[in-house]
Amino acid sequence: MTKYLQKCSNCGEYGLINTKSVCKHCKGTLVNPFPPKYSPIDKYAKYRLAYFKEEFKKRYKNN
Numbered sequence: 001m002t003k004y005l006q007k008c009s010n011c012g013e014y015g016l017i018n019t020k021s022v023c024k025h026c027k028g029t030l031v032n033p034f035p036p037k038y039s040p041i042d043k044y045a046k047y048r049l050a051y052f053k054e055e056f057k058k059r060y061k062n063n
């Protein structure tokens with residue numbers, strides 16, 4: 001089952017992979033719990049996550 005789980009980058013809860021990669025608990029972004037630290041892409045993932053967090057904040061404020 002582990003490969004079907006992703007970890008929320010916001011609250012740290014694990015959730016099933018879904019098409020939107022959205023955390024059930026906090027609507028944060030689900031990420032692979034085993035990040036490829038060896039990959040240079042990981043550097044940019046931080047920026048992507050920051051971007052998504054901002055997007056979610058905006059949505060919460062607008063709602």
Ligand SMILES: [Zn+2]
Pocket residue numbers: 008009010011012013023024025026027028029
């Ligand atoms: Zn969460």
